[in-house]
Amino acid sequence: MRAALSALGISIGIATMIVVTGIPASSQKAVLAELTALGTNMLKAQPQPNQDPPVLLPPDAAAMARRIGPVTRASAIANTHTTVQRTDRSDPNASAGISVLAAQNNLLASINGSVASGRFLSASTARFPTVVLGHQAAAWLGFGTIRPGGTAPQVYIDNRWFTVIGILDPMPLTSDLEQSVLVGWDAARTYLGFDGHPTVVYVKARENAIEDVRSVLPATVYPQLPGLVSISRPSDALAAKRVTESAFSDLFLGLAGVALLVGGIGVANTMIISVLERRREIGLRRALGANRAQIRSQFLVEAVILSSLGGLAGALLGTLATLGYAAYQGWPPVIPLTSVTGGIGGAFLVGIAAGVYPSIRASRLTPTEALATT
Known part of the structure; x- marks a missing residue:
């Protein structure tokens, strides 16, 4: 004992x-x-505002960012300067602050986003008039969920109907995308007159090298004048x-x-x-x-x-x-x-x-x- x-x-x-x-x-x-799911290892590169003439990032800016060693993913969006309406009878000036953005197919992986219902843009859908709604934009437009096998809802953009194929989950670190309608990169060129220049480049890098990536990112995405590119600081969630x-x-x-x-x-x-x-x-x-x-x-x-x-x-x-x-x-x-x-x-x-x-x-x-x- x-x-x-x-x-x-x-x-x-x-x-x-x-x-x-x-x-x-x-x-x-x-x-x-x-904390990692929030996107603590994400940076955002975009032109400095109020530049005359406006700064245009190269069409392959995201591909250029992917060449940085510690970068694991990079994607881009671009403002198409169009508005979205619930129907063709809605007031064209009542857009409720919803932006219509061209988005590359790998955007969700670069911002740690996820789809609440439906599906995201892919190689098979990005060439056609299809859209994915941000969480807040879907609420403003009156859409709840996308039911598989049901009749897909539509929205009216630039005098053309676009089919809604997905709705995103909330994204706290990229709230601007919650209030947006995402159109495929190729579809935006074909139907919305998009010129191919990205507005924002999202970069995901290894957390232990996030500050190093931030220091070289401006010269990578805009070598001509790196000082005209603004880079977001690392997320407070990382700290x-x-x-x-x-x-x-x-x-x-x-x-x-x-x-x-x-x-x-x-x-x-x-x-x-x-x-x-x-x-x-x-x-x-x-x-x-x-x-x-x-x-x-x-x-x-x-x-x-x-x-x-x-x-x-x-x-x-x-x-x-x-x-x-x-x-x-x-x-x-x-x-x-x-x-x-x-x-x-x-x-x-x-x-x-x-x-x-x-x-x-x-x-x-x-x-x-x-x-x-x-």
């Missing part, structure tokens, strides 16, 4: 260490996934994400240290009590010929075995508890490997440290002194 309780003490300490690192790590991963990572790392270290300290104190206390309770056993072994080194080894090995068994049990218990709680919360489970291996290794080292003093104390007992204890 004493051995079981000793192992239980250290296992609780190690399990606590894994739980207090694994559960926050799972929570952190869920938070970081939500929040980095602060979150740092805060959680500090928390992990602090809690893990406290858990190991508590476990070590428990083992040391157990072994000291064991020496006091087993003085007669120590005296009998000394009387039968055991030397001090053998006594020290006995108690030191016991402390290490108890700590190691407790560490293994605690690692298993902490892993199961973390997996269960993460599944209950709907988080992606994260079991820090360093916590598991460090916990087991730490238990071994704690066993050595905790067993040193009790083993030395036990070895210093003389046979007569130990056997005289009642």
Whole structure:
């Protein structure tokens, strides 16, 4: 019973260490996934406003941006300077602030967008008079969802009917697109007189190189006069994400240290009590010929075995508890490997440290002194 309780003490300490690192790590991963979904690694390049003559980005500006090493995706939109109406009988001047934008087919992947219903523009639809509505634009125009197999709704743009094939989800970091109607790049050229020059280039890059990409992006998309191109600053969500990572790392270290300290104190206390309770056993072994080194080894090995068994049990218990709680919360489970291996290794080292003093104390007992204890 004493051995079981000793192992239980250290296992609780190690399990606590894994739980207090694994559960926050799972929570952190869920938070970081939500922040990443907002588009923390996205930049927006567009001409400086109020230029005379207006700055026209090259038609292949998005392709030029993709040549930057850390850039993973790039796409573009362009203002067609047309208005959208609910029907051909609507007031042409009552556009409700909805912009009609030409959009490249890979736009959603570049802005972390998603489709609420229907589908986005593709190679098979971008050449025809089809549109995708931003979340807010769809509400203003009175459209809710696109039902598969049903009659597709239509909108009236520049004296021509366009079929609505999709409605986008809300996009907090690109709210301007929520209030827009997106037309295929080729369809805008064919039906709306679009000249092919993008208005805005969206770039997605690796987060650790976002500032470097921002510094070279103007000269990449407009080499003639880079100073006439405005680049958005990295999202505040990226700064929040980095602060979150740092805060959680500090928390992990602090809690893990406290858990190991508590476990070590428990083992040391157990072994000291064991020496006091087993003085007669120590005296009998000394009387039968055991030397001090053998006594020290006995108690030191016991402390290490108890700590190691407790560490293994605690690692298993902490892993199961973390997996269960993460599944209950709907988080992606994260079991820090360093916590598991460090916990087991730490238990071994704690066993050595905790067993040193009790083993030395036990070895210093003389046979007569130990056997005289009642």
